Amino acid sequence: MDIKRIVTRYCHLHPSVKPSYLEELFTYKPQYFFWSGGDLINVTSSTGKRQMVLIETNSCPSGQKSTPLLDDFDEYGGYSKLIAGGVQNFLKGKRMSSGVLAVFYDKNPMESSGYAHALSNHYDEQVYLVKFFNGESNDHVKIEDNKFHILVEGEWLPVRFVFRYLTQKPWNRLPVDCKTLIFNPIVTCLAGGRNKLLASKAYDFFNAELGNHHLQINTPETHMNIRQEEIPYWYEKFGGNLVVKSPYSNAGQGVFLISNRSELEVFMNSSFDYETFIVQSLIGNHLWSSVSEKGKLYHVGTLPDKNNLTYVSDLRMMIHYTSTGFKPLCMYARRAEEPLPDTLQGHNTWSVLGTNISVKKGENKWDYDVKRLITLDRRDFNKLGLGMDDLIEAFMQTIFATIAIDKMASTLVSKKERKLKRRLFYSLNPDQSLLDEIMK
Secondary structure (H helix, E strand, O other), X not given: OOHHHHHHHHHHHOOOOOHHHHHHHHOOOOOOOOEEEEXXXXXXXXXXXXXXXXXXXXXXXXXXXXXXXXXXXXXXXXXXXXXHHHHHHHHOOOOOXXXXXXXXXXXXXXXXXXXXXXXXXXXXXXXXXXXXXXXXXXXXXXXXXXEEEEEEOOEEEEEEEXXXXXXXXXXXXXXXXXXXXXXXXXXXXXXXXXXXXXHHHHHHHHHHHHHHHOOOOOXXXXXXXXXXXXXXXXXXXXXXXXXXXXXXXXXXXXXXXXXXXXXXXXXXXXXXXXXXXXXXXXXXXXXXXXXXXXXXXXXXXXXXXXXXXXXXXXXXXXXXXXXXXXXXXXXXXXXXXXXXXXXXXXXXXXXXXXOOOEEEEEOOEEEEOHHHEEOOOOOOHHHHOOOHHHHHHXXXXXXXXXXXXXXXXXXXXXXXXXXXXXXXXXXXXXXXXXXXXXXX
């Protein structure tokens, strides 16, 4: 479906939304955030109102390796689409200095190498695939004159463009004002792509504009800058069901689903690298969800299987900016390990509600629980019970979130020096531990 057809369909179901404004959002040209992935869940309310709720937005998201090819004869699939769309539009009008092309990665070598091959095929030149792990010496990478260089066979090669697949604290290895062009720029992570706290503020700011047009970014009730010692208060406020997140973790790390005193005690006895947390209402079953300011929301979940069991599932919607506006790039879904019960007594909350399939095996070592992956094909994807209108809403929610984070990123960078406005950043994100990690 092209943009006009999507807009026509949505405005037909939501007549208070003006098509012209919606088209403006679909064709909004980002300054920094050209490639993103939204994680969404299909929920309903006690009155039966269904909606797609955004859980988080990711910069440099995964998903290509889990998406079937639309054309069996196009072996590059979505990898080449992102290079020809998002990357080309990001580079348009920018001057690159001399040097080589590289892909920096710290996770997901399969997708990282796929992007390296697609980049090499598109530009018809060699592309270097470079490990760049958090917490390691990385002696093969250096910054000289604010430009990246990589060590290849004893020679330091300048890098003119980096396709970035760094996901673990990438701000401690990549400077905001780097002369080497980086896709996505690191400020997209700081502004919300890997920073859940600032993402929440970006959503709130942009919702003030969207609300005037009868639109909004749907999120759970969210409270920011919460210290560890305050969590028991929020546990009581949300009726014993809540989600606590470390703002700067990803891949399912640093997320605590708390629905009993034992899980609360585990969290309170844990130590963390950062000072503040995000607290959100917990979306569960209709019998045991948090009662928030938005009322009670609960998972629609998968269609019942042959044993009449329903599982919590999410949807990853990856998008990129093209010459005609934002377009979907790939999709997949994940389900929880255990089915959704009528009561949580005797169940581990994460097993019932946790959908992330990344499994951390150690520092910079990962595995994936692929048996819970739901791929975009006729057999598996139908289990989600999602229709075209659900997918359109998921697409729109991801676009709205991407625009919100891009606007936040634009606010955080000085136009002349292209440096992070550290004082403004700290006022929005008052966590000294994070500020100390950011490359100057």
